[in-house]
Amino acid sequence: MADEFKYESTHYPQLNQMTLPELMANFRAEHLDEEGDEDWWQYDDTALLIRKLDESAGIDFLLQMFNSTQSIAKKRAILSTLTSRPMLDTPEIFDLLIKSLDDQEDVVVMDAIDGLENLKKFDLLDRVMAFRNHPSPYVRGGVFRYISELFPVQAIPVLIEGIRDPHPIPRGVAADMMSELKLNEIELRQFLPYLQSLRNDEDEGVRETARISMAIIEGTEW
Template identity: 30%
Template sequence: MLDTINIFGKTFEELWGLFLCEVADDDDFYDVLAYNLAKADRQRFEGELQSLSGKRLRAAICGLGMAVSPDNGTSDLVFRYVGDSDPFVVAAAIDALKRIGSVDWPKIEPTLRHPSAYVRGAALRFARARLGACSLPILVEHLRDGDPIVRENALDELDGIATPQEVPLVAFYLEDPSAEVRQAARTLLDSVAL
């Protein structure tokens, strides 16, 4: 879809009009537009957040996370959405805050117990980004999560910090019922072996 729409040189109003169009099953469409809207006029775009919901709100938060720097106050606005009722919005807020880099781990840590696997996965990505190698015990703990999305995220985030000591633990997930978890375990074991 994005290959057929030229957004270069469009005004904020033109981008906003495209953002409000209904496009089925193409989150990238909304993400790219949100990024460009945030770049075009961040303050105006932030003012529109309250009028959005669902996939557009998720995309707007994602776009803000990609487009802004840590020192412009956007993190406070985005942090409010960590308490949203839509788990996809919460996960987008956590991922945006990870990119912005101005929120500390203790504010995000409670989301590790969120009922949504998408939110728990985002919290693991945040932990890895903010805590580095110190996130190892958190990631290992969440390998036992009941949802394959979280196990896959934990394995992915262990890349670069797992040591040969974790190999037996990771090898267990080569037999996981989820193909995605098995692939993540294989990829991690290959990278630890290098």
């Protein structure tokens, strides 16, 4: 399986020369970026290369690390590595995602929801929608992505309500997802008035996302 997974680090090319034990040691170590925050990119690249060199042993290592670490960046890198590029779907990974829905860190909960979306877990709709009014804007945005990707018709009223979210992150996600839904052109055009209203949003990022989504739906240059 390992030879089916191809990845090379562009951020940290020195990682590409490391052996599996060296990569595991590198993942265990603490890495900070220039601002003194956890270097998520290095953990993510390291985790991906661990999976590349030995998928079976690598996954076991990453699962063990998730259960033993307090590092948010390491947890996020593990969730990303196990559920994307290409995705993996095993009982152990599914259990990890379900467990992560109860994590104390909002971004870990968001990543778990994104992981369930990546793994096409349709039967978790009710569980995910329970986070619709979560206090974290990151989690609410994750809910919008999940329902938009897996349940486009049910997502319509959710996204329309989502553009009124008090935080710009969910508003931006809602605006983005409106043009990404797997619907026909007529169905997508119903979002244009709502996107137009976001062109006057107080947040510049939301305004730009709304503009691009409108252009995509209308089939014009953006």
